[in-house]
Amino acid sequence: xxxxxxVASPAPPSSLRIYLLEARHEFVRMLRTPSFAxxxxxxxxxxxxxxxxxxxxxxxxxxxxxxxxxxxxxxxMGAGMFGFGVVVAMERERGFLxxxxxxxxxxxxxxxxxxxxxxxxxxxxxxxxAVLAGALGGVSLxxxxxxxxxxINVAGVAPFCAMGLFVGTLVGGQGxxxxxxxxxxxxxxxxxxxxxxxxxxxxxAAMAPAWPPYHLSQLALRVVKMDGGGSxxxxxAVLVAVTALFFALxxxxxxxxx
Amino acid sequence: MEGKVLELASLRGVRxxxxxxxxxxxxxxxxxxxxxxxxxxxxGAGKSTAIALLLGLVRPDAGxxxxxxxSPQQLAARRNxxxxxxxxxxxxxxxxxxxxxxxxxxxxxxxxxxxxxxxxGLDGLLGRQxxxxxxxxxxxxxxxxALCGNPRLLFLDEPTTGMDIEARQALWRAIGQLSAQGCxxxxxxxxxxxxxxxxxxxxxxxxxxxxxxxxxxEVRRHxxxxxxxxLSALDAAGIAAWPQVRSAxxxxxxxxxxxxxxxxxxxxxxxxxxxxxxxxxxRAGLAEAFLEITRDDADVASADEREAx
Numbered sequence: 114x115x116x117x118x119x120v121a122s123p124a125p126p127s128s129l130r131i132y133l134l135e136a137r138h139e140f141v142r143m144l145r146t147p148s149f150a151x152x153x154x155x156x157x158x159x160x161x162x163x164x165x166x167x168x169x170x171x172x173x174x175x176x177x178x179x180x181x182x183x184x185x186x187x188x189x190m191g192a193g194m195f196g197f198g199v200v201v202a203m204e205r206e207r208g209f210l211x212x213x214x215x216x217x218x219x220x221x222x223x224x225x226x227x228x229x230x231x232x233x234x235x236x237x238x239x240x241x242x243a244v245l246a247g248a249l250g251g252v253s254l255x256x257x258x259x260x261x262x263x264x265i266n267v268a269g270v271a272p273f274c275a276m277g278l279f280v281g282t283l284v285g286g287q288g289x290x291x292x293x294x295x296x297x298x299x300x301x302x303x304x305x306x307x308x309x310x311x312x313x314x315x316x317x318a319a320m321a322p323a324w325p326p327y328h329l330s331q332l333a334l335r336v337v338k339m340d341g342g343g344s345x346x347x348x349x350a351v352l353v354a355v356t357a358l359f360f361a362l363x364x365x366x367x368x369x370x371x
Numbered sequence: 372m373e374g375k376v377l378e379l380a381s382l383r384g385v386r387x388x389x390x391x392x393x394x395x396x397x398x399x400x401x402x403x404x405x406x407x408x409x410x411x412x413x414x415g416a417g418k419s420t421a422i423a424l425l426l427g428l429v430r431p432d433a434g435x436x437x438x439x440x441x442s443p444q445q446l447a448a449r450r451n452x453x454x455x456x457x458x459x460x461x462x463x464x465x466x467x468x469x470x471x472x473x474x475x476x477x478x479x480x481x482x483x484x485x486x487x488x489x490x491x492g493l494d495g496l497l498g499r500q501x502x503x504x505x506x507x508x509x510x511x512x513x514x515x516x517a518l519c520g521n522p523r524l525l526f527l528d529e530p531t532t533g534m535d536i537e538a539r540q541a542l543w544r545a546i547g548q549l550s551a552q553g554c555x556x557x558x559x560x561x562x563x564x565x566x567x568x569x570x571x572x573x574x575x576x577x578x579x580x581x582x583x584x585x586x587x588x589e590v591r592r593h594x595x596x597x598x599x600x601x602l603s604a605l606d607a608a609g610i611a612a613w614p615q616v617r618s619a620x621x622x623x624x625x626x627x628x629x630x631x632x633x634x635x636x637x638x639x640x641x642x643x644x645x646x647x648x649x650x651x652x653x654r655a656g657l658a659e660a661f662l663e664i665t666r667d668d669a670d671v672a673s674a675d676e677r678e679a680x
Contacts, residue, residue: 123479125447131476138465138473145464145500207460215426215456217449217477217520 128219135218135226143230153195153234157188158241164307166250175339177250182262182333183306185242186326189266190301192234193273194280194293197227201281202289210367224278231270239266254337261336269329272352275359276325282366300324310341325355377403378437379451379524379555380425385434387420394420396579397434402572404523407546407556409570411563411661416576418559419457422528425557426454438524450478453522455513457529463502467493467512470501471519478520490545491515507538514542524555531565543568563661575664583664590664591654597633600651601626603644613639 143150161184169176204210213223243259246252254262277293284292301307303317304327310318318341321327328348334340381401387394395417402408412418423429424436427443441448461470468484475481488494491514496504501512510533517525527546531539546569550556560566566573566587573590575583583590596617603626610619615632630636633652640647 125450126476126479134473134476138469141469142462142464204460204462208456208458209460209462211423211428212454212456212459212461214428215449215454215526216474217446217452219446 128222131219132222132225135222136229139226139230140233149195149199150234153188153192154237154241156191157184157238158245160184160187161242161245162249166245174251177246177252178337179309179334179339181242181246181250181252182337182339183330185239185262185266186269186304186330186333187301187306188238188242189231189235189270190273190297190326192238193231193270194277194297195290196231196234197274197277198280198293199277199286199289200227201278202284203286205281206286228271228274231274232267235266235270236263239263258336262333265329265333265336269332269352272325272329272355272359275356275363279359279363279366282363300326303327304330306330322351325352328352379404379439380557381435381437382421382424382431383435383437385421385424385431385436387424387429387431393579395424395431398576398579398581400574400581400584402524402555402557404555405550405553406572407550407558407570408572408574409566410557410559410574410576411566412576417579418576419528420579421576422456422526422557422559426452426526450520451523453517453520453525455517455525455527455530457532459513459516461501461509461513463500465501466497467499467501467504467515468497470512470516471497474516475519478522480521482519482521484519487515487519490518490548492541492545506533507535510534510538511542514545518549518554522554524557525549527556527558529559529561531560531562539565575661577664590661596629596631598651598653599626599628599630599633599636599640600649600653601640601647602649603640603647605640605644605647610640 161180165177165180165184169180201210204213210223214220239262243262247254276296280292280296281289304321304324305313305317306326310321328351331340331343331348332345335345378401382395382398385395385398385400398417398421400410400421410418410421420429424431425438425443427436427438427445427449430436430444436443438445438448439451443449471484471487475484475487482490484497488497491511493511493515496508496512501509504512510530514527514530517527525546530546531542534542543565546556546558550569556569558566558569570587573583573585573587574581575590602624605626607619607621607626610616610626610628613619613636615630616636617629617631619626619628621627628636628640637650637652640650
């Protein structure tokens with residue numbers, strides 16, 4: 114079947130350039146609409162100031178250290194879940210996603226741009242918390258510890274991006290924030306991000322491994338030497354599996370519904 | 372196969388069902404380089420599904436959808452096309468220049484920004500945010516995004532919906548210009564005059580099937596009917612019973628007759644009414660042709676349903 118017009122095709126456009134332009138576009142749009150960005154960036158810092166610095170002064174800095182790790186996880190969960198969930202739900206509902214899929218855009222570029230934004234947010238959230246902890250909370254860590262916390266937060270946003278994306282393919286733009294909050298806040302509490310699990314009835318600690326944020330928080334707490342003593346490899350494996358599972362589910366859902 | 376027409380896009384025996392609703396039922400469709408094809412049909416006739424299949428947004432249950440001989444799911448196949456959908460859902464806080472730069476980056480040999488501005492009439496809009504443009508300006512931006520990749524085939528899904536007459540005619544001129552440069556166009560529209568102004572081929576869909584296809588003239592000829600108007604005292608009900616008269620009605624002093632054999636009817640009218648005046652005979656426009664085709668189909672369908680009941 115060589116009957117179809119096969120005009121000598123010119124070299125395909127640079128994928129790298131598309132990925133970067135797509136990410137830059139996402140970024141300038143975010144700067145123009147700070148109403149999404151500011152709460153996501155400032156809430157973790159606000160909570161940390163309140164519960165880690167103001168209300169728990171008497172414990173010799175234990176709270177400031179513990180909550181530095183867990184509020185970092187709490188903050189990046191929000192960036193990942195809402196950045197993907199709400200935005201994708203809205204863009205799908207408006208027909209923008211279908212439009213982008215009809216264009217010759219490499220499908221990865223869309224996800225890359227959103228993922229890059231989520232990682233940038235994670236970096237900013239981590240930096241804000243680090244400044245507060247170091248300057249006001251008297252938390253003193255070695256350079257490798259600060260860097261490890263940053264790396265854990267930036268890489269650890271992936272499973273929450275995947276979960277948000279899946280929710281975004283299921284519900285509309287109006288319903289997405291409610292559904293995401295129903296997942297976000299209980300998961301944060303049950304994973305011990307607000308209060309150490311030791312301070313809760315033992316059933317909470319027993320259930321905790323079921324929640325993805327628990328595994329990420331254990332990695333962060335290991336850095337500040339306050340983790341529950343589980344295997345780091347298992348935590349990493351669970352997070353990788355959660356990421357793969359939800360990305361696969363979202364992909365299937367997008368292919369079926371268009 | 373010898374003498375096969377080169378195809379930019381085609382549907383071959385395509386069937387697509389959503390739940391129990393059959394959207395397309397064995398549709399064949401093809402578009403060759405340089406052609407302007409209008410896809411017509413009422414709401415729910417299957418136009419949007421046909422477009423979605425050709426763009427790779429949905430997959431057929433049976434049959435094949437092809438772009439330049441490849442699956443529309445292939446990135447390389449879609450690099451030959453430009454797309455203007457009914458609702459693009461473009462973010463309000465994107466600037467026009469950013470949208471153009473981003474969309475151009477998807478294509479191997481895009482048009483220059485200046486060319487896009489000139490063709491789509493975007494003078495002075497590049498620095499503006501999309502959400503702050505008027506509806507007509509937004510449609511022009513969408514048109515610019517469709518043509519910015521220098522595509523060989525443009526998909527225009529209801530491109531002039533919501534435009535005023537001036538804007539519509541400007542867009543028609545631009546589409547004419549692209550077509551003259553050899554760009555093929557697949558157009559869906561509600562406005563029959565739009566199809567008449569632009570298209571050289573027409574495909575009419577009804578209830579998920581192709582009910583008519585061919586050149587504009589062929590489709591018009593498909594319905595041989597013509598409309599006769601005159602001032603006459605003859606009885607409309609009597610004329611309606613004449614052979615080959617489809618309908619006859621009186622509007623004050625004026626008679627209006629729709630017929631398949633205008634010459635015979637006119638001869639008899641003149642013979643029976645010596646005082647007849649202001650005689651007019653018109654060929655059906657695409658609107659009548661289209662109504663006729665889809666009505667016949669609907670009649671058949673409802674007859675089927677009655678039989679089945």
